Amino acid sequence: MSQKVIPVADLRHLQSLPTIPAVFEAPTGLLGDMLGRPLRDLRISVTDRCNFRCVYCMPKQVFDKDYAYLPHSALLSFEEILRIAQIFVAHGVEKIRLTGGEPLLRKNLERLIEQLARLETPEGRPLDLTLTTNGALLAKKAQSLKDAGLKRVTVSLDSLDDATFKRMNDVDFPVSDVLNGIDVAHTVGLGPIKVNMVVKGGMNDQEILPMARHFKGSPFILRFIEYMDVGASNGWKMDEVIPSGEVVRRISAEMPLIEVAANYTGETAGRWRYADGSGEVGMISSVTQAFCHNCTRARLSTEGKLYTCLFARSGHDLRALLRNGHSDADIAGAVSHLWRARGDRYSELRTAQTDVTTPEAPRVEMSYIGG
Numbered sequence: 001m002s003q004k005v006i007p008v009a010d011l012r013h014l015q016s017l018p019t020i021p022a023v024f025e026a027p028t029g030l031l032g033d034m035l036g037r038p039l040r041d042l043r044i045s046v047t048d049r050c051n052f053r054c055v056y057c058m059p060k061q062v063f064d065k066d067y068a069y070l071p072h073s074a075l076l077s078f079e080e081i082l083r084i085a086q087i088f089v090a091h092g093v094e095k096i097r098l099t100g101g102e103p104l105l106r107k108n109l110e111r112l113i114e115q116l117a118r119l120e121t122p123e124g125r126p127l128d129l130t131l132t133t134n135g136a137l138l139a140k141k142a143q144s145l146k147d148a149g150l151k152r153v154t155v156s157l158d159s160l161d162d163a164t165f166k167r168m169n170d171v172d173f174p175v176s177d178v179l180n181g182i183d184v185a186h187t188v189g190l191g192p193i194k195v196n197m198v199v200k201g202g203m204n205d206q207e208i209l210p211m212a213r214h215f216k217g218s219p220f221i222l223r224f225i226e227y228m229d230v231g232a233s234n235g236w237k238m239d240e241v242i243p244s245g246e247v248v249r250r251i252s253a254e255m256p257l258i259e260v261a262a263n264y265t266g267e268t269a270g271r272w273r274y275a276d277g278s279g280e281v282g283m284i285s286s287v288t289q290a291f292c293h294n295c296t297r298a299r300l301s302t303e304g305k306l307y308t309c310l311f312a313r314s315g316h317d318l319r320a321l322l323r324n325g326h327s328d329a330d331i332a333g334a335v336s337h338l339w340r341a342r343g344d345r346y347s348e349l350r351t352a353q354t355d356v357t358t359p360e361a362p363r364v365e366m367s368y369i370g371g
């Protein structure tokens with residue numbers, strides 16, 4: 001009999017009210033944290049709901065019909081998201097990624113994209129505005145997303161084999177619809193498109209080679225993500241992680257790969273190109289080769305809490321500041337105070353731990369703060 005997994009605590013309620021410093025300078029775009037890392041990326045979760053139940057993210061036993069999703073009134077409105085985004089851009093954010101849950105489930109998302117697409121960095125450059133999706137609604141929405149000003153998309157796809165994919169998404173969703181979504185997005189110009197495959201040992205690692213063969217020589221960049229211990233409900237075990245080194249070894253045995261330098265500091269994926277010149281693949285080694293030292297990312301939850309690390313146990317309630325009538329200058333001051341105090345480097349510490357299977361306390365879910 002399968003056992004119901006119940007999260008130890010609902011961590012969405014753990015929060016703190018950000019401090020607004022008495023004296024603060026206007027944003028300069030040069031904010032650094034305690035480890036000297038600038039603030040460059042903002043991931044915004046626009047919904048905590050999803051039409052998939054990926055076993056590593058929103059397992060059905062937890063995210064069932066009784067799960068308490070956020071009520072609409074708790075969600076940040078588009079106006080609130082835009083205000084926060086503007087403040088972050090003034091602080092140096094150059095890239096905004098919309099995520100979730102499944103971002104394409106948020107009604108009228110194009111309206112938000114239209115407004116975000118108008119933002120510019122202090123130097124007058126447009127933002128790198130992108131979105132991560134499971135692809136289910138992509139074919140239908142690609143054109144309107146492009147028209148609204150979205151630059152590109154990243155699509156998650158864990159297998160080319162229907163039986164394996166359906167076992168992973170757990171809602172019987174077929175591979176062909178995701179592939180079609182990728183093609184339509186490419187046709188309308190939402191590229192370069194990256195395809196993310198989470199590799200879970202014993203579940204879809206036999207799909208590493210078929211996925212590599214399929215995307216080799218295509219316009220799409222396939223990236224392999226190590227299965228991570230995010231959240232408190234996926235029952236993560238270290239022995240289900242297939243290290244990126246092993247993925248490279250398996251692909252190289254058939255299609256030799258050569259390591260390439262990163263495009264920019266802080267790039268999450270290690271880059272490898274095929275020796276025969278037919279494109280490249282990425283390796284996101286979040287578990288075996290942590291990249292915290294270059295982590296320039298902040299995350300905004302669906303209800304407006306700021307997380308300075310994917311593995312944080314509590315968020316900072318920016319929505320309370322917005323709804324309590326604080327000015328942009330106050331909120332900018334609170335954000336700089338928080339970022340300056342940031343010392344998060346969870347994955348590097350986990351890598352150094354001897355027993356990685358027993359994190360000391362549960363963490364907030366990925367579907368809530370976005371991947």
Ligand code: SAM
Nearest residue numbers: 056057100101102132133134156196227228371
């Ligand atoms: N629903 C969208 C999607 O799946 O692309 C966006 C949100 S999802 C949380 C963002 C990314 O996180 C996806 O690429 C997903 O595969 C990845 N992800 C979720 N849980 C993960 C885990 N435990 N380990 C590694 N990656 C994970």
Ligand code: SF4
Nearest residue numbers: 050052054057101134
């Ligand atoms: Fe949904 Fe994305 Fe999580 Fe899968 S990974 S359950 S598609 S939010």
Ligand code: SF4
Nearest residue numbers: 292295309310346347
């Ligand atoms: Fe960034 Fe935290 Fe991930 Fe390290 S563990 S890379 S600090 S989000």
